[in-house]
Amino acid sequence: MSVPALRVSGIAKTFGGARALKGISFEVAAGEVHGLLGQNGCGKSTFVKVLAGFHAPDPGGTIEVFGKPLPFPMPPGAFRDYRMAFVHQHLGLVPTLTVLENLRVASITARRARVNWREERAAARATFARFGVSLDLNARTGSLSQTDQALLAIMRAAEDLRGADGPGLLILDEPTPFLPKEGVDRLFALVRQVVGHGDSVIFISHDIDEVREITDRATILRDGLVSGTLTTKGSSHDDFVEGIIGRRIARSVTAPAVTRGRTLARVTGVAEPGLDIPALEVAEGEILGLTGLLGSGYERVPYLMFGAREATVGDLHMGGKTTPLRSMTPKAAIAQKMALLPSDRPGASGVPGLKVRDNMLLLELDDFMGRFGLNLRAMGRRASALSAEYEVRPANPDMRLGQLSGGNAQKVLLAKWMIRNPDLLLLDEPTQGVDVGTRQQIYRVIRDAAARGAGVICASSDAEQLADLCTRVLIFSRGRIAVELTGQDITKDSIAEACYGHSTLDVA
Ligand SMILES: Nc1ncnc2c1ncn2[C@@H]1O[C@H](COP(=O)(O)OP(=O)(O)OP(=O)(O)O)[C@@H](O)[C@H]1O
Ligand SMILES: [Mg+2]
Structure with a gap:
């Protein structure tokens, strides 16, 4: 040999x-x-x-x-x-x-x-x-x-x-x-x-x-x-x-079709190069998947809604308020109880040089501000509890985020957003780089959020993930919503079919 x-x-x-x-x-x-x-x-x-x-x-x-x-x-x-x-x-x-x-x-x-x-x-x-x-x-x-x-x-x-x-x-x-x-x-x-x-x-x-x-x-x-x-x-x-x-897991079955709750948020009139959405809405308790081939535009939607991507026209309707998308900012989005978990692209979602503790509590600093400045000890305790709850390994909030493995860093950032109990949770490829066990754990966090009435929008290129998680899926083609799947019709194959069936010209 x-x-x-x-x-x-x-x-x-x-x-x-x-x-x-x-x-x-x-x-x-x-x-x-x-x-x-x-x-x-x-x-x-x-x-x-x-x-x-x-x-x-x-x-x-x-x-x-x-x-x-x-x-x-x-x-x-x-x-x-x-x-x-x-x-x-x-x-x-x-x-x-x-x-x-x-x-x-x-x-x-x-x-x-x-x-x-x-x-x-x-x-x-x-x-x-x-x-x-x-x-x-x-x-x-x-x-x-x-x-x-x-x-x-x-x-x-x-x-x-x-x-x-x-x-x-x-x-x-x-x-x-x-x-x-x-x-x-x-x-x-x-x-x-x-x-x-x-x-x-x-x-x-x-x-x-x-x-x-x-x-x-x-x-x-x-x-x-x-x-x-x-x-x-x-x-x-x-x-x-x-x-x-170390063990087999039961394949999660598609979530039962739920009766749709009240509309939580709506975007209307989005029109920019390569993206044309007359209307898109998400209801309370709904987990809405967005997908399509590369270049079909779906992945821009969470960022547009959160004000993390520049828009020209279109409006966001939420909580009785209408805001032009071009004046949305992440700060305004956070004030409206929205959360955005960007995909795990380097540097996009966390600060690698900062401690896990500070990354987790970045949006909660006001709560820890005392007469003598930040109460670091209380922050450490809170971050330890969260690390345990979200099964971050190792559960050491003093480590720098960049020292954690990729999937564990993703859990830290999920915790950072979930502690705010967002009404609208926007996700882009939430389990990228995440192992099969952790994936189930992240699904649970997302389902719990929906169960207490939050709306979830999940942009993902993973058909299996969408089938496991979503109550409704929109498939984009060339910047438009081409197919809508709901309930039992959402399967890995039906999603793939809709993606490929609708356009092979999206590939740049
Ligand atoms: N420079 C470092 N200092 C301290 N601990 C570290 C350092 N680099 C890695 N570790 C720890 O070593 C362990 C293994 O991490 P590693 O990055 O090799 O995991 P991985 O298998 O690549 O995970 P992933 O699939 O999430 O990328 C983790 O617990 C991590 O926190
Ligand atoms: Mg690794």
Whole structure:
């Protein structure tokens, strides 16, 4: 048998007193796509950072890459000598740089000579040609779609591998949570090309269907240990769920059709480029899903209603008041008891450098203001209680938000909004990057809010999530509401059918 791409033996990592990895061992065969799965905070990204030399593991374990043992600590950038390349969680692109600069940054900084931009440009074009992708080299990276940014990050990493002699190992830490289905398909085509060149890939994702589609085998971590390695072909969805959370879960059935309550909020007359909504309303107790293909416009609605996105025309009617959307502001929205949980895009929804405590209580500071300033001790107590209630792990409100795993950070931000008991809860991809167990927990919080009469609007590209959660779903096509599904008619398939049936031209 050939040398495995990766052989991990007894790797542990402790942060302060907390053991994120408790001694994991597994192998990635040469030429395979290997999944790495597990609940939020189980140590996936920590392991990736050990491979990259960003964290040194606790003494004792060993890692061999293509038969060569890694030294610990590893010098910065040395992972290249071991034929590894990475796409870290949140992609690691610099949004203010151009596509060209991001693509060529590694080779430019490695050379230390004057940059010949003509050559760089030619090299970038050659890369694009090889992968059959075309992006504007001069575009600011931050202005690209999420899909294009993910493709760029992966092409850059794949290029890093080409410099090496011999096959390499490409590590992708959750590259897909922002992507619509079309984006995932394009990315998988790229992964297959990489494997076609003889390289191996580690693919981290919470999406079991994706893992089953692209991987050959998958290793599952649970509580800092390996709970098992599955051969993808021959393993069912439930086998994966059981590996991840330790038991099977009953598939949640579609919520029974409820009689609709009173109208809680209505938007009318929205008309802007690519979006045309004469009227859209949500009732008390209703969980309204919004979906469609990429570019169909549905994902803008929560931000427009919250005043987090500039509008020109249209009105919001709520609580007996009519407000022109163009004069809505987040501050006014909060005063009207609205809450917006943006999707977990880097920096969009929380302040990574601030403590969990401060992120959670950012909107409640008035309540903690005493004669001598903020009562930090009371804030700490409140934040601890909330961390326990929302099962944030670790439940330590003094940690910085950026030190939490992605899914746990999402729980902190959900808590931040839910403690305000919003009347209208606006969500954008609420369970992006969240594991199957936590997903159920977030659903429960959302259902509880609806049960006490709040209206919920949930923009999501995940048909299964909409089917599990929503009492009504609107499917957008080219900026308009094309299909409405209610009650028993809401299924994963009916949603997908409505999305694809209505337009294939939305894809930019
Ligand atoms: N720099 C750090 N300092 C302290 N604790 C850390 C640090 N980095 C990670 N941790 C902790 O290590 C544990 C594992 O986190 P990690 O980011 O590896 O999880 P993950 O499996 O990638 O989760 P997710 O699916 O949510 O991304 C968590 O409890 C996290 O809070
Ligand atoms: Mg992670």
